[in-house]
Amino acid sequence: MMFEPLQNSTLNYILVASALIVSVVILIALHSSPPYVRRWVIAGVTFLVGLYVPLEFYIPRHNFLTVWRDPLSDLVRVLAGFTIGLGIVNLVIVHGRHILQRTANFPFSLAFFVGFISMAFVGFLHHYKPDLWAQKPGEGELAFWSAAYKVFFEGLLLPLTSTVFSLLAFFIVSAAYRAFRIRTLEAGLLMAAAIIVMLANVPVGTWLTSWLPQDGWLKWLRLENAALWLTTQINAPAMRGILFGAAVGGLGAALRILLSLERSFAFGGQ
Amino acid sequence: MQHADWSTIYPYLVWALTAIIGLGIALASAGKRLHIRRLPAIDAIEEAVGRATEMGRPMMFVPGLAGVDVPTFQAIAIAGHVARLAARYRSRIILPVTDTVILTMAEQVLREAYAEGGAPDAFNPEDIRFLSGDQFAFASGVVGLMNRERVAANFFFGSFAAESLILAETGQALGAIQIAGTPSTLQIPFFIAACDFTVIGEEYYAVTAYLTREPILLGSVWGQDVCRILLASLIFATTVAQKFLPPSFSNSWGCEGDG
Numbered sequence: 001m002m003f004e005p006l007q008n009s010t011l012n013y014i015l016v017a018s019a020l021i022v023s024v025v026i027l028i029a030l031h032s033s034p035p036y037v038r039r040w041v042i043a044g045v046t047f048l049v050g051l052y053v054p055l056e057f058y059i060p061r062h063n064f065l066t067v068w069r070d071p072l073s074d075l076v077r078v079l080a081g082f083t084i085g086l087g088i089v090n091l092v093i094v095h096g097r098h099i100l101q102r103t104a105n106f107p108f109s110l111a112f113f114v115g116f117i118s119m120a121f122v123g124f125l126h127h128y129k130p131d132l133w134a135q136k137p138g139e140g141e142l143a144f145w146s147a148a149y150k151v152f153f154e155g156l157l158l159p160l161t162s163t164v165f166s167l168l169a170f171f172i173v174s175a176a177y178r179a180f181r182i183r184t185l186e187a188g189l190l191m192a193a194a195i196i197v198m199l200a201n202v203p204v205g206t207w208l209t210s211w212l213p214q215d216g217w218l219k220w221l222r223l224e225n226a227a228l229w230l231t232t233q234i235n236a237p238a239m240r241g242i243l244f245g246a247a248v249g250g251l252g253a254a255l256r257i258l259l260s261l262e263r264s265f266a267f268g269g270q
Numbered sequence: 271m272q273h274a275d276w277s278t279i280y281p282y283l284v285w286a287l288t289a290i291i292g293l294g295i296a297l298a299s300a301g302k303r304l305h306i307r308r309l310p311a312i313d314a315i316e317e318a319v320g321r322a323t324e325m326g327r328p329m330m331f332v333p334g335l336a337g338v339d340v341p342t343f344q345a346i347a348i349a350g351h352v353a354r355l356a357a358r359y360r361s362r363i364i365l366p367v368t369d370t371v372i373l374t375m376a377e378q379v380l381r382e383a384y385a386e387g388g389a390p391d392a393f394n395p396e397d398i399r400f401l402s403g404d405q406f407a408f409a410s411g412v413v414g415l416m417n418r419e420r421v422a423a424n425f426f427f428g429s430f431a432a433e434s435l436i437l438a439e440t441g442q443a444l445g446a447i448q449i450a451g452t453p454s455t456l457q458i459p460f461f462i463a464a465c466d467f468t469v470i471g472e473e474y475y476a477v478t479a480y481l482t483r484e485p486i487l488l489g490s491v492w493g494q495d496v497c498r499i500l501l502a503s504l505i506f507a508t509t510v511a512q513k514f515l516p517p518s519f520s521n522s523w524g525c526e527g528d529g
Contacts (some may be wrong), residue, residue, distance in 0.1 A: 035382075057272075057273060057274055058273075058274045058281060058285075059273070060273055060274065060276055061273055062273075063273075079371070080370070080371055083370035083371045083373065083374055084370050086370055086373060086374055086400075087370035087373055087400035090373060090396075090398070090399065090400045091400060093396065094396050094399060097396070105418055108414070108418075157407075160406075160407075160410075161404060161405075161406040161407060162406075164406040164407075164409055164410045164436065165406055165432065167436055168432060168435060168436060171435045171436055171439040171464075172435060174439060174442075175435055175438075175439055175460060175463040175464050176463070178442075178463055178464070179459075179462070179463040239455050242455050242458065242470060242471035242472075243455050243471075244498065244501055244502075245471040245472030245498055246453040246455070246471045246472055246474065246475070248287060248472065248494050248497045248498055248501065249453070249471070249472035249473075249474060249475030249476065249494055250340050250341070250453065250475060251284070251287055251288060251291065251494070251497075252291045252475060252490045252491065252493060252494040252497075253340045253343070253344055253475045254340050255288060255291055255292065255295075255490065256478075256487065256490055257340065257343055259295075261295070261484075261486050261487060261490070262343070262347055262478055262487070
């Protein structure tokens with residue numbers, strides 16, 4: 001551990017406040033600097049951090065760079081924390097405007113504010129004061145705000161996300177219908193392969209070819225064997241081939257980002 | 271703490287591949303002329319922007335579900351190109367994000383792209399929307415936006431998961447022209463089934479080189495292609511070796527084979 005947690009709370013508060021002030025000053029300085037300065041700062045930081053990570057990984061065992069790994073991870077978390085604030089501001093501005101201007105979509109924005117404020121309120125109370133304004137919970141009972149949080153999270157949010165996920169079943173059917181329309185040789189092959197794999201995964205499919213022998217070359221005509229062959233000998237190599245290509249592409253893209261060669265796109269200016 | 275294991279072949283392989291890509295960049299910088307094959311999906315971007323403009327409806331660009339990583343960075347770079355085209359026609363792009371870091375990055379890139387396209391006033395920061403960090407809350411938010419705004423074109427570039435088909439099928443139902451690109455192998459079939467054009471696998475990382483035709487970027491793509499040829503040869507050679515040579519051979523490379 002490079003930095004030990006401070007025991008002196010006053011000093012801790014002073015350091016946190018100083019760090020916040022320094023961060024705000026850096027943000028203001030970056031914001032008011034000309035674009036070419038910002039570009040150089042971004043390119044420099046990208047290069048240094050991008051160089052640090054592979055070097056730390058490839059220098060064997062615990063090395064002189066390893067001690068900086070945790071502080072850097074913390075720094076990334078702090079930066080992400082700043083941007084979460086920006087995300088909330090973005091949501092409030094967009095939905096606030098809809099409500100103030102009474103646009104056609106303002107009920108959705110109202111739903112956002114109700115959901116956001118109530119979830120945040122209940123979440124904070126559940127975490128810090130679960131029995132505020134309520135009776136003390138009995139043995140084995142949940143405190144009022146913890147129960148409310150459970151209702152909001154497990155009773156509302158999880159079923160809602162599961163509902164959206166379940167829509168996938170219907171979308172798969174409509175997408176499969178389009179994909180399997182036999183218009184070309186490739187679509188025909190796709191359809192044939194899909195029928196074999198689907199049938200092999202249901203009992204009736206394996207029953208259809210169960211009369212074929214378990215040994216000899218005829219065993220490959222049994223649907224479960226044909227499906228296994230298709231998935232392991234045709235599908236898996238093709239997917240791995242795409243994965244290999246993408247992995248090398250990712251390496252090249254990472255190198256371009258590290259060297260800021262993508263600057264014409266990412267940071268403006270040709 | 272995890273570190274590279276230099277007793278295996280893997281770290282050497284990664285550095286060798288990096289060196290080859292670096293060589294490609296160096297050759298391109300020295301003036302070697304390089305060619306990149308046609309990518310119909312990327313050629314269709316201008317057509318999609320034009321169609322959305324003609325219909326007077328906005329476009330949507332979804333940069334995937336991941337945070338700051340290489341595929342998302344590529345996606346934001348492509349979004350910059352689409353925004354530059356949109357600025358030319360004074361069209362509107364809605365860009366929903368799931369990560370707040372990407373929100374700030376995307377806003378900056380699109381603001382600059384609209385300025386470069388000659389229409390800085392056509393950029394509306396409220397069109398860069400943070401919806402949710404949760405996968406399906408984000409998906410339902412995007413689907414809602416698509417329906418309310420009646421988008422005419424959808425661009426799906428970046429890392430996607432199960433929500434890919436929900437997004438693409440909704441766009442399909444709306445009649446939007448859809449172009450997708452992802453390195454996520456499991457989502458490629460869904461995009462192929464539901465989108466008009468799809469960029470797959472390694473093509474995804476060649477898009478910026480294809481769009482800019484910058485020699486240095488083309489050099490990196492050339493280097494990647496050399497790497498792929500070498501890797502394919504290595505796979506073929508090791509397959510043959512594993513078939514005909516004793517298991518001790520593969521073990522001596524630091525590869526755990528099953529014989």
